[in-house]
Amino acid sequence: MMSSWKKTGGIILKIENVTQTFGGVVAVSQLNVDVKRESITAVIGPNGAGKTTLFNCVTGIYSPTSGNIIFDGRDITGRAPHEIVEIGISRTFQNVRLFAGMTVLENVLVGSYCRTHANIFSSILKTRLHRTEESAVETNAFEILDMLELSHLVNQFAGFLPYGLQRRLEIARALIAEPKLLLLDEPAAGLNPSEKVELKKIVENIRSEGITVILIEHDMKFVMDISETIVVLDYGKKIAEGNPFEVRNDANVIDAYLGTRGHDFGVKL
Ligand SMILES: Nc1ncnc2c1ncn2[C@@H]1O[C@H](COP(=O)(O)OP(=O)(O)OP(=O)(O)O)[C@@H](O)[C@H]1O
Ligand SMILES: [Mg+2]
Numbered sequence: 718m719m720s721s722w723k724k725t726g727g728i729i730l731k732i733e734n735v736t737q738t739f740g741g742v743v744a745v746s747q748l749n750v751d752v753k754r755e756s757i758t759a760v761i762g763p764n765g766a767g768k769t770t771l772f773n774c775v776t777g778i779y780s781p782t783s784g785n786i787i788f789d790g791r792d793i794t795g796r797a798p799h800e801i802v803e804i805g806i807s808r809t810f811q812n813v814r815l816f817a818g819m820t821v822l823e824n825v826l827v828g829s830y831c832r833t834h835a836n837i838f839s840s841i842l843k844t845r846l847h848r849t850e851e852s853a854v855e856t857n858a859f860e861i862l863d864m865l866e867l868s869h870l871v872n873q874f875a876g877f878l879p880y881g882l883q884r885r886l887e888i889a890r891a892l893i894a895e896p897k898l899l900l901l902d903e904p905a906a907g908l909n910p911s912e913k914v915e916l917k918k919i920v921e922n923i924r925s926e927g928i929t930v931i932l933i934e935h936d937m938k939f940v941m942d943i944s945e946t947i948v949v950l951d952y953g954k955k956i957a958e959g960n961p962f963e964v965r966n967d968a969n970v971i972d973a974y975l976g977t978r979g980h981d982f983g984v985k986l
Contacts, residue, residue, distance in 0.1 A: 735781045747784070760933045760947075772933065777800065821862065821870045826858055885916075946958065
């Protein structure tokens with residue numbers, strides 16, 4: 718059988734001419750992006766540039782106004798969020814979305830529903846299939862929590878965790894769905910410098926497991942240190958794309974960040 722790598726030529730995600738409008742607002746405008754398999758790609762740009770909207774289009778929260786999203790050689794445009802998770806894309810959100818009154822382990826298990834096939838009836842009857850799936854998922858959850866150095870906290874309530882660990886728990890929850898592509902919306906926001914160093918290691922570990930990572934981030938040092946490719950959005954359009962060196966020296970990027978158009982990224986490139 719031809720490997721999926723050959724099938725899509727090493728590109729796991731193709732954003733093809735995607736536009737997303739909300740009334741008169743063009744949040745994403747005729748965007749084309751190819752994401753390399755097993756790469757770490759950053760999407761940057763000023764507030765309101767369309768970064769989160771792009772994630773929402775890819776994960777099925779919005780169905781793009783026009784254009785196509787091709788994942789692993791398959792057109793996933795307009796698929797529902799739960800289908801997208803099953804197909805192999807999971808994400809975290811810009812704001813923490815944990816169940817504060819549930820434990821760390823329970824929060825991770827919530828992310829696994831799409832991977833277990835036992836239905837509601839077997840859940841009620843607790844059939845053997847259900848129990849087998851449940852224990853396999855739990856084993857997987859413990860492995861992921863171990864990798865994210867959260868395993869000593871499995872029985873803690875998520876709401877009591879410090880903010881940095883809550884953000885890490887969200888990554889764990891996204892991983893239990895066994896994604897091929899992981900989207901992280903501002904994973905370093907609100908983290909202190911040592912937590913950012915740990916996050917960098919975690920993201921690199923995830924990638925070394927064969928998972929492609931796309932992250933939205935405002936912290937330029939973090940972006941420049943971790944990314945192979947950076948895509949720069951401004952007013953919904955791609956204004957630059959390249960490796961950190963290329964992007965840092967791109968005239969359009971410098972103008973968008975430091976120019977006279979009223980943007981303030983709050984960072985030095
Ligand atoms: N559901 C929606 N309805 C109407 N307008 C929206 C909606 N979602 C996003 N927008 C608008 O689309 C534009 C892009 O927003 P988006 O949240 O994608 O930006 P962003 O790049 O993620 O910004 P930030 O860095 O602040 O998170 C903004 O003008 C925003 O107000
Ligand atoms: Mg956003």
